[in-house]
Amino acid sequence: MKKHLSLLLFVTLTLPCLNPVSAACHVNDETGLLAFKSAITADPSGLLTSWKKGTDCCTWSGINCFNNRVTMLSLSGQPDKPNSFLSGKISPSLSKLSFLNGLYLTNLRNLTGPFPDFLFRLPNIKYVYIEYSKLSGRIPDTIGNLTQLEALSFYYNSFTGPIPTTISRLTQLTQLKLGGNLLTGSIPYGIKNLKNLTYLTFERNGLSGPIPDFFASFSDLRILRLFGNQFTGKIPASISALAPKLAYLELGHNALTGPIPDFLGKFKALDTLDLGHNRLTGTVPKTLANLTKIFNLDLSHNQLVDPFPQLNVRGIESLDLSYNSFHLKEIPKWVTSSPIIYSLKLANCGIKLKLEDWKPVQTYYYDYIDLSGNEITGSPIGLLNKTDFLVGFWASGNKLKFNLESLRIVQTLKHLDLSRNLVFGKVPSTVSGLDRFNVSYNHLCGPIPATKFPASAFLGNDCLCGSPLAPCKKA
Template identity: 65%
Template sequence: MHPLLIIIPILLASSSAAAAQCHPDDEAGLLGFKSGILSDPSGMLSSWKKGSDCCKWLGITCLSGTRVTALYLSGQPNNRTTALSGTISPSLSKLSHLGGLYLLDLIHLSGPFPTLLFALPALQYVYINNNNLSGPLPPDIGDKLARLDVLSLEANHFSGPIPASVGRRMANLTRLQLGGNRLTGAIPATIQQLRNLNQLRLERNQLSGPVPDFFAHLTQLGWINLSHNRLTGSIPPSISALASTLSYLEMGHNSLTGQIPEFLGKFRALDTLELSWNRLSGAVPKSFANLTKIFNLDLSHNQLVDPFPQMYVRGIESLDLSHNRFHLGSIPRWVTASPIIYSLKLAGCGIKMRLEEWKPAETYFYDYIDLSENEITGSPVQLVNRTEYLVGFYASKNKLRFDFESMRRFPKSLKELDLSHNLVFGKVPGAASAPGLAKLNVSYNHLCGQLPPTRFPSSAFAGNDCLCGPPLPKCM
């Protein structure tokens, strides 16, 4: 079970965790932490008052009588009023029974890596995510934190290399989560020594060099995310050792080359495969027919070629094959038959069909549909009218031909609509000015007549036959 799921219910009951006053060392350590906080606009630490029982303070858990065993403070990622500004005081080293430190989404918490953690003998779980910590990770971090089960420092500003010591002595580590920083250099080979590792998440850094071929030693891995780095070379063959355990494999937005390995088709438990924005070539393996449980498949922006294999997915949620060298002809049957799908992106996939002839089994849940840069004819009106939660519909650079005024109803959820570079005619309907619509592009069609009141720029309507009225020239 995720350690957070263990801690959170305990926190909710922490007010009754101890009848006695908390240990004076713990009180002093926590008040020292509070003194390092310069701004607390939400009053997160308002219950932290000297002389009161610190086991009853917000975010504090005491499972060892009067000793603090967990510190959990969490803001809201997009709400700066829940942020904390300041630094992590070394006084937390007084919390000698602390097993879990959770400082999540506090945004403005700054300073270097808190080496005070090295002095906490009971520490097992470290989650310091979405803050503003910076500087290098200590070279001996793995030696000093050998007891950890989880090391999560995601979404900070740490820089420099991943220390080789991370894999040297951390035999108990199940999660290594360093994504969203500014880490550089190669992925250290010592990570292969983390035999209990379940999650390896190093995404959104500046890591370079080949993906290490060490996964045969990491047979417990269920999640690998190395996306948004500068990694090169091919997908290493040792990943084949994870066929029975791996659920998430994300390596998109790198510079990987070569073909997609045939062995990936043996990963029957695979939920997500994300290999977009690389330089992968060749055909997608026929063995992908075995991926019956996959929910999210993104192979977009590579150099993949026909034929695309027949798949037997029971219900895909998200599919992106855009901008390869496919000539699909039509939307695959297994996609059309999916009972629940949120995002379908097949831009530039060589689709030649009349849109009215596509009759998906379910359209209710669609969030995004991108069919841009194909040779699709007909009208999207029937399709769009069947959706309830559509956020974005993109069909630019096709051969759609229909009266735009027939699109009288836009889903209330629709935020973006792109029908540019088609053969759309008629007037722009008033629905195109719906308050929820954030982006509209109907440029380079055959629209005519006076525009309804609109907040969109002239570029959204450019290149039509005879549109007029603000923001275009006024009608004569």
């Protein structure tokens, strides 16, 4: 009897060793995933290193399972790591993952090929994010058959052609992200049927025509990004229906005309308003004073006129009012008092002040300051020498007067334009680390240090010499 018990105990203890771990992974899922891996031609950072035949695919990197079936495939490159990508095509063998609920292939950069037709053979797929890669060709009309989808993103690929009208059948969508492609034509009016949308983006395409006036349908929309297209006409009146929840309204870099609507003052949840680089006219509505939560405001490159209203923001992060017909005279007080501002662009805004008299609450976090084309006097040394993260400073066409050698060139600084001022002294060698530099038409003198900048960066000074200008005269 003891002998039989010992044998039974031995068999029980050794069964897990005799039974391969891969039993936890369905054969179809393993086959589909390994075929996906075999279609990848480069994986320099080893994203798929753990994908080995005969091991449990539910333990592989980027794989989630439920009841031993693969329900999620999630692979992501890291934008700040150059070798963190995958090259190759997305294998249609992923259609074998019949329980797949979510497909997330983001920042992989080098995935190529057409629209992934295998999606039509995945009965449980609800979330598709294939972002920042190189898929191309047209989005097929059959996309309208994926009626179970709740999120669809082909953000920043290379798809061409029109947005299929059949996309209006995807009524379960909460997110539709087609920004950053090469899509053309107009926005299909039928998209008004997607009433559950919280996130809609078509930015940076080649879309044209008027923006459809159908936004009354979208009671839950929080993000609307249509910038970087060729849209014409006025800002649609129905956008006013988005006021309760919309946090991001980005319509910049189009060809929109007409006034800025008064109704924007009702958007009390607004974080970002981008209307820059259009053809908007008239005055900025006083109602914008109601936008107390706004952090990012861009009205630049329009045809807007005085007066500019006093805003009641708690703290602005980035502001761009450049290149309109404003005569602000001073930098607004609500800008000066902001504890969090990192980008201030007020080029050609009719500002008249002595720069030493401007005393912002914080300068430490400034990344970008553009004060070009104003009537600003004095020296920027006190301001700029307090910034540790400055990336760009543009102040051409003013009356700044200071010794250039007194300027601290921080490591982060890449763009410096002081052309057409009253700057004197020598050009310090520290400017060689900049990407762009212009001190033309000032009162600088002496030899130019070794730099990569063209002669146009140094022309019109009192006595600068040396390459790329004429050689210095020998004493």
